[in-house]
Amino acid sequence: MPSMNCTVKVASPLRSYTGGAASVTASGDTVAALLADLERRFPGMRFRMIDEQNAIRPHIRLYAGTREIRHLADPMGEETVLHLICALSGG
Amino acid sequence: MRDSIWIGTRKGVFALRPDSRRRAYRLSGPQFLGHVIHHVVQDPRDPKVQLIAAKTGHLGPTVFRSNDRGRTWKEAAQPPAFRMAAEGEKPRAVARVFWLTPGHSSEPDVWYAGTAPAGLFRSSDAGDHWEPVAGFNDHPMNAKWAAGLATPDGEFLHSILVDPRDARHLYLAISIGGVFESTDGGRDWAPLNGGVAADFLPDPTVAFGHDPHRVEMHPLQPDRLYQQNHCGIYRIDRPGNTWIRIGQAMPKKIGDIGFPIVLHPKDPDVAWVLPMDGTKVWPRTSVGGKPAVYQTRDAGRSWRRLSHGLPEKDAWLTVLRQALCVDAYDSPGLYFGTTAGDVWASPNGGESWRRIAQHLPEIYSVTFAI
Numbered sequence: 388m389p390s391m392n393c394t395v396k397v398a399s400p401l402r403s404y405t406g407g408a409a410s411v412t413a414s415g416d417t418v419a420a421l422l423a424d425l426e427r428r429f430p431g432m433r434f435r436m437i438d439e440q441n442a443i444r445p446h447i448r449l450y451a452g453t454r455e456i457r458h459l460a461d462p463m464g465e466e467t468v469l470h471l472i473c474a475l476s477g478g
Numbered sequence: 479m480r481d482s483i484w485i486g487t488r489k490g491v492f493a494l495r496p497d498s499r500r501r502a503y504r505l506s507g508p509q510f511l512g513h514v515i516h517h518v519v520q521d522p523r524d525p526k527v528q529l530i531a532a533k534t535g536h537l538g539p540t541v542f543r544s545n546d547r548g549r550t551w552k553e554a555a556q557p558p559a560f561r562m563a564a565e566g567e568k569p570r571a572v573a574r575v576f577w578l579t580p581g582h583s584s585e586p587d588v589w590y591a592g593t594a595p596a597g598l599f600r601s602s603d604a605g606d607h608w609e610p611v612a613g614f615n616d617h618p619m620n621a622k623w624a625a626g627l628a629t630p631d632g633e634f635l636h637s638i639l640v641d642p643r644d645a646r647h648l649y650l651a652i653s654i655g656g657v658f659e660s661t662d663g664g665r666d667w668a669p670l671n672g673g674v675a676a677d678f679l680p681d682p683t684v685a686f687g688h689d690p691h692r693v694e695m696h697p698l699q700p701d702r703l704y705q706q707n708h709c710g711i712y713r714i715d716r717p718g719n720t721w722i723r724i725g726q727a728m729p730k731k732i733g734d735i736g737f738p739i740v741l742h743p744k745d746p747d748v749a750w751v752l753p754m755d756g757t758k759v760w761p762r763t764s765v766g767g768k769p770a771v772y773q774t775r776d777a778g779r780s781w782r783r784l785s786h787g788l789p790e791k792d793a794w795l796t797v798l799r800q801a802l803c804v805d806a807y808d809s810p811g812l813y814f815g816t817t818a819g820d821v822w823a824s825p826n827g828g829e830s831w832r833r834i835a836q837h838l839p840e841i842y843s844v845t846f847a848i
Contacts, residue, residue, distance in 0.1 A: 400535055400536075401537070430555065431540070431554075434538050434557060435538045435540070436537070437538075438571035438572070439560050439572070440560075440562060440563055440569040440571050441562075444536065446535075447536060447537075473536050473537065
Protein backbone atom coordinates (compact mmCIF):
# COMPACT_ATOMS: atom_id res chain seq x y z
CA MET A 388 0.00 0.00 0.00
CA PRO A 389 1.51 3.38 -0.88
CA SER A 390 2.29 5.72 2.01
CA MET A 391 -0.14 8.49 2.72
CA ASN A 392 0.73 12.01 1.64
CA CYS A 393 0.17 14.57 4.35
CA THR A 394 0.36 18.29 4.63
CA VAL A 395 2.83 19.42 7.29
CA LYS A 396 2.28 22.84 8.86
CA VAL A 397 5.66 24.18 9.93
CA ALA A 398 6.12 26.57 12.86
CA SER A 399 8.17 29.66 12.05
CA PRO A 400 11.31 28.67 14.03
CA LEU A 401 11.63 25.60 11.80
CA ARG A 402 11.15 27.30 8.47
CA SER A 403 14.86 27.90 7.98
CA TYR A 404 14.87 24.22 7.05
CA THR A 405 11.99 24.40 4.57
CA GLY A 406 13.27 27.36 2.64
CA GLY A 407 10.74 29.55 4.39
CA ALA A 408 7.73 27.40 3.51
CA ALA A 409 4.98 27.36 6.14
CA SER A 410 3.45 24.25 4.65
CA VAL A 411 5.13 21.29 2.98
CA THR A 412 4.05 17.79 2.03
CA ALA A 413 5.49 14.58 3.40
CA SER A 414 4.78 10.91 3.01
CA GLY A 415 4.19 8.34 5.75
CA ASP A 416 1.55 6.44 7.70
CA THR A 417 2.93 7.23 11.14
CA VAL A 418 4.34 10.37 12.65
CA ALA A 419 7.77 8.71 12.75
CA ALA A 420 7.59 7.96 9.03
CA LEU A 421 6.51 11.49 8.24
CA LEU A 422 9.36 12.94 10.28
CA ALA A 423 11.82 10.59 8.57
CA ASP A 424 10.58 11.79 5.19
CA LEU A 425 10.91 15.40 6.32
CA GLU A 426 14.46 14.73 7.53
CA ARG A 427 15.42 13.27 4.15
CA ARG A 428 14.22 16.39 2.41
CA PHE A 429 15.15 18.95 5.06
CA PRO A 430 18.27 17.62 6.81
CA GLY A 431 18.70 18.66 10.44
CA MET A 432 15.06 19.54 11.01
CA ARG A 433 14.12 16.41 12.96
CA PHE A 434 16.80 16.78 15.67
CA ARG A 435 15.59 20.25 16.52
CA MET A 436 12.21 18.70 17.45
CA ILE A 437 13.07 15.15 18.53
CA ASP A 438 16.00 14.30 20.81
CA GLU A 439 18.45 11.44 20.47
CA GLN A 440 16.23 9.20 22.63
CA ASN A 441 13.34 9.72 20.20
CA ALA A 442 11.52 11.90 22.72
CA ILE A 443 9.62 14.97 21.58
CA ARG A 444 11.53 17.94 23.01
CA PRO A 445 9.96 20.01 25.78
CA HIS A 446 7.79 22.80 24.38
CA ILE A 447 7.55 21.13 20.99
CA ARG A 448 4.07 19.87 20.19
CA LEU A 449 2.96 17.66 17.33
CA TYR A 450 -0.68 17.37 16.32
CA ALA A 451 -2.28 15.02 13.82
CA GLY A 452 -5.20 17.22 12.90
CA THR A 453 -6.39 18.28 16.35
CA ARG A 454 -5.08 15.14 18.12
CA GLU A 455 -1.87 15.65 20.11
CA ILE A 456 0.86 13.16 19.35
CA ARG A 457 2.76 11.80 22.36
CA HIS A 458 4.60 8.94 20.67
CA LEU A 459 6.28 8.93 17.30
CA ALA A 460 4.87 5.52 16.49
CA ASP A 461 1.35 6.92 16.63
CA PRO A 462 -0.48 6.45 13.32
CA MET A 463 -1.82 9.39 11.42
CA GLY A 464 -5.09 7.52 10.99
CA GLU A 465 -7.53 9.48 8.91
CA GLU A 466 -5.72 12.75 9.52
CA THR A 467 -3.91 14.33 6.61
CA VAL A 468 -2.40 17.35 8.34
CA LEU A 469 0.54 17.23 10.78
CA HIS A 470 1.15 20.40 12.78
CA LEU A 471 4.67 21.10 14.08
CA ILE A 472 4.29 23.64 16.88
CA CYS A 473 6.80 25.44 19.10
CA ALA A 474 5.02 26.36 22.32
CA LEU A 475 6.88 29.54 23.17
CA SER A 476 7.43 30.46 26.78
CA GLY A 477 9.95 32.39 28.78
CA GLY A 478 11.43 35.78 28.00
CA MET B 479 45.70 42.25 12.77
CA ARG B 480 42.08 41.90 11.63
CA ASP B 481 40.89 41.27 15.12
CA SER B 482 37.34 41.14 16.37
CA ILE B 483 35.54 40.46 19.60
CA TRP B 484 32.67 37.98 19.31
CA ILE B 485 29.77 38.25 21.69
CA GLY B 486 27.54 35.23 22.28
CA THR B 487 24.27 36.23 23.91
CA ARG B 488 20.98 34.76 24.96
CA LYS B 489 19.49 36.34 21.83
CA GLY B 490 22.13 36.00 19.13
CA VAL B 491 25.69 36.78 18.02
CA PHE B 492 27.33 40.18 17.75
CA ALA B 493 30.85 41.24 16.78
CA LEU B 494 32.91 44.27 17.70
CA ARG B 495 35.71 45.38 15.40
CA PRO B 496 38.22 48.07 16.42
CA ASP B 497 39.54 50.83 14.22
CA SER B 498 43.25 50.83 13.43
CA ARG B 499 44.10 52.50 16.75
CA ARG B 500 41.80 50.23 18.79
CA ARG B 501 39.95 53.27 20.06
CA ALA B 502 36.51 52.97 18.52
CA TYR B 503 34.69 49.69 18.03
CA ARG B 504 32.08 49.07 15.39
CA LEU B 505 29.25 46.75 16.36
CA SER B 506 27.87 44.33 13.81
CA GLY B 507 25.01 41.88 14.11
CA PRO B 508 22.92 40.41 15.36
CA GLN B 509 23.36 37.18 13.54
CA PHE B 510 21.13 34.31 14.70
CA LEU B 511 18.76 36.77 16.34
CA GLY B 512 16.71 34.93 18.94
CA HIS B 513 19.08 31.97 19.18
CA VAL B 514 20.77 31.16 22.49
CA ILE B 515 24.52 31.35 21.83
CA HIS B 516 26.80 29.88 24.47
CA HIS B 517 30.15 30.02 22.69
CA VAL B 518 31.73 31.48 19.52
CA VAL B 519 35.18 30.00 18.94
CA GLN B 520 37.75 30.61 16.23
CA ASP B 521 40.01 27.83 14.98
CA PRO B 522 43.63 28.90 15.58
CA ARG B 523 44.72 26.28 13.03
CA ASP B 524 42.64 27.95 10.34
CA PRO B 525 41.46 31.41 11.41
CA LYS B 526 38.81 31.60 8.69
CA VAL B 527 36.90 28.93 10.60
CA GLN B 528 34.60 29.64 13.52
CA LEU B 529 32.14 27.42 15.35
CA ILE B 530 29.06 28.46 17.30
CA ALA B 531 27.34 26.51 20.06
CA ALA B 532 23.66 27.32 19.66
CA LYS B 533 20.20 26.54 20.80
CA THR B 534 17.13 28.15 19.35
CA GLY B 535 14.24 28.93 21.61
CA HIS B 536 12.75 25.55 22.31
CA LEU B 537 14.42 23.79 19.40
CA GLY B 538 17.16 21.29 20.02
CA PRO B 539 20.83 22.22 20.40
CA THR B 540 23.20 22.43 17.49
CA VAL B 541 26.50 23.73 16.14
CA PHE B 542 27.03 26.16 13.28
CA ARG B 543 30.25 26.54 11.31
CA SER B 544 31.65 29.40 9.27
CA ASN B 545 34.47 29.11 6.74
CA ASP B 546 34.60 32.82 6.01
CA ARG B 547 35.26 34.54 9.34
CA GLY B 548 31.66 34.59 10.40
CA ARG B 549 29.99 35.98 7.30
CA THR B 550 28.02 32.84 6.46
CA TRP B 551 27.18 29.81 8.55
CA LYS B 552 26.19 26.19 7.95
CA GLU B 553 24.62 23.90 10.52
CA ALA B 554 26.38 20.69 11.55
CA ALA B 555 25.00 17.67 9.72
CA GLN B 556 25.10 15.67 12.97
CA PRO B 557 25.08 17.83 16.12
CA PRO B 558 26.33 16.47 19.45
CA ALA B 559 23.97 13.79 20.78
CA PHE B 560 24.25 10.99 23.31
CA ARG B 561 23.92 7.40 22.11
CA MET B 562 20.52 5.77 22.37
CA ALA B 563 20.00 4.55 25.93
CA ALA B 564 20.01 0.79 26.47
CA GLU B 565 16.93 -0.78 28.00
CA GLY B 566 16.70 0.14 31.67
CA GLU B 567 19.35 2.79 31.33
CA LYS B 568 18.62 6.40 32.17
CA PRO B 569 18.27 8.21 28.83
CA ARG B 570 20.43 11.28 28.27
CA ALA B 571 19.67 13.97 25.75
CA VAL B 572 21.79 17.04 25.04
CA ALA B 573 19.87 20.11 26.14
CA ARG B 574 22.49 22.62 25.07
CA VAL B 575 25.93 22.71 23.53
CA PHE B 576 27.84 24.83 25.99
CA TRP B 577 31.53 24.72 25.16
CA LEU B 578 33.73 24.34 22.07
CA THR B 579 37.47 23.62 21.94
CA PRO B 580 39.60 23.23 18.81
CA GLY B 581 41.70 20.06 18.82
CA HIS B 582 45.45 19.64 18.71
CA SER B 583 47.47 21.29 15.94
CA SER B 584 48.40 17.83 14.62
CA GLU B 585 44.69 17.02 14.18
CA PRO B 586 43.46 19.94 12.08
CA ASP B 587 39.83 18.81 11.75
CA VAL B 588 39.29 17.72 15.34
CA TRP B 589 37.05 19.70 17.70
CA TYR B 590 35.64 18.93 21.12
CA ALA B 591 32.29 20.03 22.54
CA GLY B 592 30.94 20.04 26.09
CA THR B 593 27.24 19.94 26.77
CA ALA B 594 24.52 20.18 29.37
CA PRO B 595 23.78 17.67 30.79
CA ALA B 596 27.49 16.91 31.04
CA GLY B 597 28.70 15.13 27.93
CA LEU B 598 31.91 15.16 25.90
CA PHE B 599 31.72 15.02 22.12
CA ARG B 600 34.31 14.96 19.35
CA SER B 601 34.23 15.89 15.71
CA SER B 602 36.91 14.68 13.33
CA ASP B 603 35.53 16.54 10.31
CA ALA B 604 35.79 20.13 11.44
CA GLY B 605 32.51 20.25 13.31
CA ASP B 606 30.13 18.75 10.75
CA HIS B 607 29.55 15.37 12.44
CA TRP B 608 29.86 14.89 16.20
CA GLU B 609 30.30 11.62 18.08
CA PRO B 610 30.02 10.95 21.82
CA VAL B 611 33.37 10.31 23.53
CA ALA B 612 32.43 6.96 25.03
CA GLY B 613 35.52 6.89 27.25
CA PHE B 614 33.99 9.70 29.26
CA ASN B 615 30.25 9.54 28.64
CA ASP B 616 30.16 5.79 29.30
CA HIS B 617 32.96 5.62 31.85
CA PRO B 618 31.99 3.25 34.71
CA MET B 619 32.20 6.24 37.06
CA ASN B 620 30.36 8.69 34.80
CA ALA B 621 27.06 8.52 36.65
CA LYS B 622 28.88 9.60 39.83
CA TRP B 623 31.17 12.17 38.22
CA ALA B 624 28.29 13.78 36.33
CA ALA B 625 25.66 13.16 38.93
CA GLY B 626 23.26 15.81 37.76
CA LEU B 627 23.99 18.14 40.67
CA ALA B 628 22.92 20.89 38.39
CA THR B 629 23.74 24.53 38.84
CA PRO B 630 20.72 26.84 38.47
CA ASP B 631 21.26 26.90 34.70
CA GLY B 632 22.02 23.20 34.34
CA GLU B 633 25.01 20.89 34.61
CA PHE B 634 27.73 22.02 32.21
CA LEU B 635 30.79 20.29 30.80
CA HIS B 636 33.29 23.00 29.96
CA SER B 637 36.97 23.99 29.92
CA ILE B 638 38.04 21.19 27.58
CA LEU B 639 41.81 21.61 27.35
CA VAL B 640 44.20 19.96 24.90
CA ASP B 641 47.88 19.75 25.83
CA PRO B 642 49.79 21.43 22.98
CA ARG B 643 52.59 18.86 23.48
CA ASP B 644 50.38 15.79 23.26
CA ALA B 645 47.03 15.42 21.50
CA ARG B 646 46.14 12.53 23.81
CA HIS B 647 46.46 14.58 26.98
CA LEU B 648 43.13 16.21 27.79
CA TYR B 649 41.42 17.92 30.69
CA LEU B 650 37.78 18.82 31.17
CA ALA B 651 35.64 20.29 33.92
CA ILE B 652 32.07 19.74 35.03
CA SER B 653 30.10 22.24 37.00
CA ILE B 654 29.17 20.42 39.23
CA GLY B 655 31.50 17.40 39.11
CA GLY B 656 35.11 18.56 39.15
CA VAL B 657 38.18 18.50 36.92
CA PHE B 658 39.11 15.31 35.08
CA GLU B 659 42.17 14.26 33.09
CA SER B 660 42.82 11.79 30.29
CA THR B 661 46.25 10.78 29.03
CA ASP B 662 45.06 8.41 26.31
CA GLY B 663 42.99 10.58 24.02
CA GLY B 664 39.80 10.34 26.06
CA ARG B 665 39.55 6.56 26.50
CA ASP B 666 40.03 6.73 30.24
CA TRP B 667 39.70 9.55 32.75
CA ALA B 668 40.58 10.28 36.36
CA PRO B 669 39.54 13.09 38.73
CA LEU B 670 42.06 15.85 39.44
CA ASN B 671 40.61 17.76 42.37
CA GLY B 672 43.14 17.33 45.17
CA GLY B 673 43.34 20.40 47.36
CA VAL B 674 40.16 21.97 46.00
CA ALA B 675 37.48 22.95 48.50
CA ALA B 676 33.94 21.73 48.17
CA ASP B 677 32.36 23.71 50.98
CA PHE B 678 28.88 22.82 49.84
CA LEU B 679 29.42 19.07 50.40
CA PRO B 680 29.29 17.29 53.75
CA ASP B 681 32.66 15.67 53.09
CA PRO B 682 35.18 18.31 51.99
CA THR B 683 37.79 15.67 51.12
CA VAL B 684 35.86 14.07 48.25
CA ALA B 685 37.75 13.10 45.08
CA PHE B 686 35.10 14.65 42.82
CA GLY B 687 31.87 16.60 43.08
CA HIS B 688 33.59 19.99 43.01
CA ASP B 689 32.40 23.02 41.12
CA PRO B 690 35.07 24.40 38.79
CA HIS B 691 33.73 27.46 37.02
CA ARG B 692 36.56 27.86 34.53
CA VAL B 693 39.90 26.10 34.05
CA GLU B 694 42.73 27.42 31.89
CA MET B 695 46.02 25.83 30.81
CA HIS B 696 48.95 28.05 29.91
CA PRO B 697 49.84 27.46 26.26
CA LEU B 698 53.57 27.98 26.78
CA GLN B 699 53.73 26.09 30.07
CA PRO B 700 51.04 23.41 29.74
CA ASP B 701 51.93 21.86 33.09
CA ARG B 702 50.45 24.94 34.72
CA LEU B 703 46.68 25.21 35.10
CA TYR B 704 44.60 27.85 36.82
CA GLN B 705 41.07 27.39 38.05
CA GLN B 706 38.34 29.75 39.18
CA ASN B 707 36.16 27.53 41.29
CA HIS B 708 32.90 28.03 43.15
CA CYS B 709 35.13 27.74 46.22
CA GLY B 710 38.16 29.85 45.37
CA ILE B 711 40.97 30.47 42.90
CA TYR B 712 43.54 27.70 42.39
CA ARG B 713 46.73 26.85 40.53
CA ILE B 714 48.32 23.51 39.90
CA ASP B 715 51.74 22.69 38.48
CA ARG B 716 51.86 19.20 37.10
CA PRO B 717 52.91 16.51 37.62
CA GLY B 718 51.69 17.61 41.04
CA ASN B 719 48.22 16.43 41.92
CA THR B 720 47.27 19.09 44.43
CA TRP B 721 45.76 22.44 43.61
CA ILE B 722 46.98 25.42 45.63
CA ARG B 723 44.39 27.99 46.70
CA ILE B 724 46.03 31.12 45.35
CA GLY B 725 42.83 33.05 46.06
CA GLN B 726 43.86 33.13 49.71
CA ALA B 727 46.04 36.08 48.74
CA MET B 728 43.04 38.09 47.57
CA PRO B 729 41.79 40.88 49.90
CA LYS B 730 39.47 39.30 52.44
CA LYS B 731 36.71 41.83 51.81
CA ILE B 732 36.71 40.90 48.11
CA GLY B 733 37.08 37.15 48.45
CA ASP B 734 38.07 34.75 45.69
CA ILE B 735 34.72 33.77 44.21
CA GLY B 736 33.85 34.38 40.57
CA PHE B 737 33.20 32.71 37.26
CA PRO B 738 35.98 33.47 34.73
CA ILE B 739 39.77 33.36 34.82
CA VAL B 740 42.03 34.17 31.86
CA LEU B 741 45.78 33.96 31.36
CA HIS B 742 48.41 36.17 29.75
CA PRO B 743 49.21 34.52 26.41
CA LYS B 744 52.97 34.89 26.91
CA ASP B 745 53.54 34.96 30.68
CA PRO B 746 52.46 31.93 32.75
CA ASP B 747 52.67 33.96 35.97
CA VAL B 748 49.99 36.44 34.91
CA ALA B 749 46.25 35.82 35.27
CA TRP B 750 43.10 37.90 35.66
CA VAL B 751 39.88 37.18 37.55
CA LEU B 752 36.67 39.10 38.06
CA PRO B 753 35.58 38.60 41.66
CA MET B 754 31.93 38.35 42.56
CA ASP B 755 30.08 38.31 45.83
CA GLY B 756 30.02 34.74 47.13
CA THR B 757 28.70 35.48 50.59
CA LYS B 758 25.46 34.36 52.22
CA VAL B 759 23.07 33.61 49.36
CA TRP B 760 25.73 33.95 46.65
CA PRO B 761 24.46 37.04 44.80
CA ARG B 762 27.32 36.70 42.29
CA THR B 763 27.43 40.40 41.53
CA SER B 764 30.35 42.84 41.76
CA VAL B 765 31.44 42.98 45.39
CA GLY B 766 29.78 46.00 46.98
CA GLY B 767 28.51 47.19 43.60
CA LYS B 768 32.07 48.21 42.68
CA PRO B 769 33.29 46.14 39.73
CA ALA B 770 36.98 45.34 39.49
CA VAL B 771 39.30 42.95 37.76
CA TYR B 772 42.12 41.50 39.83
CA GLN B 773 45.45 40.57 38.34
CA THR B 774 48.28 38.43 39.60
CA ARG B 775 51.77 38.77 38.14
CA ASP B 776 53.40 36.20 40.35
CA ALA B 777 51.29 33.09 39.78
CA GLY B 778 48.85 33.93 42.54
CA ARG B 779 51.13 34.98 45.38
CA SER B 780 49.66 38.46 45.23
CA TRP B 781 46.83 40.26 43.47
CA ARG B 782 46.15 43.87 42.56
CA ARG B 783 42.93 45.65 41.81
CA LEU B 784 42.36 47.03 38.30
CA SER B 785 39.25 49.17 38.11
CA HIS B 786 40.20 52.49 36.50
CA GLY B 787 37.36 53.45 34.17
CA LEU B 788 34.90 50.91 35.56
CA PRO B 789 31.91 52.27 37.50
CA GLU B 790 33.01 53.35 40.97
CA LYS B 791 29.74 52.43 42.66
CA ASP B 792 26.17 51.22 42.13
CA ALA B 793 27.14 48.72 39.45
CA TRP B 794 25.94 45.21 40.24
CA LEU B 795 27.51 43.34 37.37
CA THR B 796 27.58 39.62 36.75
CA VAL B 797 30.14 38.22 34.32
CA LEU B 798 29.71 34.58 33.36
CA ARG B 799 32.49 32.04 32.92
CA GLN B 800 32.95 32.46 29.16
CA ALA B 801 32.46 36.22 29.19
CA LEU B 802 36.02 37.40 29.97
CA CYS B 803 38.72 37.03 27.34
CA VAL B 804 42.22 38.17 26.53
CA ASP B 805 43.45 39.00 23.05
CA ALA B 806 46.64 37.85 21.34
CA TYR B 807 48.79 40.98 21.55
CA ASP B 808 52.15 40.84 23.36
CA SER B 809 50.74 43.45 25.69
CA PRO B 810 47.29 41.98 25.75
CA GLY B 811 43.91 43.62 25.86
CA LEU B 812 41.06 42.31 27.99
CA TYR B 813 37.34 42.26 27.28
CA PHE B 814 34.34 41.24 29.33
CA GLY B 815 30.60 41.19 28.85
CA THR B 816 27.92 41.40 31.50
CA THR B 817 24.60 39.71 31.90
CA ALA B 818 23.12 43.21 31.55
CA GLY B 819 24.47 43.44 27.99
CA ASP B 820 27.46 45.76 28.34
CA VAL B 821 30.91 45.05 26.90
CA TRP B 822 33.99 46.56 28.55
CA ALA B 823 37.47 46.69 27.04
CA SER B 824 40.93 47.39 28.34
CA PRO B 825 43.69 47.80 25.74
CA ASN B 826 46.38 47.63 28.43
CA GLY B 827 45.94 44.46 30.39
CA GLY B 828 43.25 45.80 32.67
CA GLU B 829 44.97 49.05 33.71
CA SER B 830 42.09 51.13 32.33
CA TRP B 831 38.65 50.24 31.07
CA ARG B 832 35.93 51.69 28.94
CA ARG B 833 32.58 50.47 27.74
CA ILE B 834 32.58 49.61 24.04
CA ALA B 835 29.00 48.33 23.70
CA GLN B 836 25.81 48.47 25.70
CA HIS B 837 22.20 47.37 25.59
CA LEU B 838 23.04 43.97 24.12
CA PRO B 839 21.11 40.92 25.29
CA GLU B 840 22.37 38.88 28.25
CA ILE B 841 25.99 38.05 27.43
CA TYR B 842 27.13 34.45 27.74
CA SER B 843 30.51 34.55 26.01
CA VAL B 844 33.14 37.01 24.84
CA THR B 845 35.88 35.62 22.61
CA PHE B 846 38.71 37.08 20.59
CA ALA B 847 39.33 36.28 16.92
CA ILE B 848 42.10 37.40 14.60
